[in-house]
Amino acid sequence: MHELSIARSLLGLVRESVPVGAVVRSAQLRVGPLQAVEPDAMKLAWRAATEGTVFEGAELSLTLVPWALCCRECGRSWSSENWSDPCTCGSCRVDPVGGDELTLVSIEVDETQTRLGSVDSGRAVKRDQASTEVHRV
Ligand SMILES: [Zn+2]
Structure with a gap:
């Protein structure tokens, strides 16, 4: 399944982008139309990919780029x-x-549950070179 492979790549990026032990609340993904991502399938795939990991329960929000x-x-x-x-x-x-954009735009980390420092990363799941901000809340 297309979405599942995206979810796995995304999970790898999230893992690299946040400090060990950080509690990830959500990840924001921007998706171009050429990726042909089905939002519901993408969220299910994300849930499947994160299940049993420390990121279980993190929400995936999708922005579909026109x-x-x-x-x-x-x-x-x-x-x-x-x-x-x-x-x-x-x-x-x-x-x-x-139209082929697929970018991890930002990650929201729950600061009340971690005391670790900030994270800078600029990561695209594929081709694009957009930056990823890690928001601590
Ligand atoms: Zn014209």
Whole structure:
């Protein structure tokens, strides 16, 4: 299952990003449309991947990123839920840009249950080089 392999990679990143013993409340993932991730399946997969680990019970929140589209006629770029949207100039020659994002955006760690220092990490589950913030709450 596609989502399960993503969940496992994600779990590996979370494990590397937080101090040993930290209690992870939640992880935020940004997903581009090309990843074809089904949110419910993704959450189930996350639950399955974390079960029996110290991260069991951590919540996964997903942000589904819309398509970034660019018009070949007039150069306008915009974002849309629908990749086949025509441009406002009337052109149908529209290209999707990117869309394969899969980024662990942030991790929320419960500070009341750990006394460990802060964590800096900049991690993408795949290709993208976005940064991951670890929020301590
Ligand atoms: Zn256009």
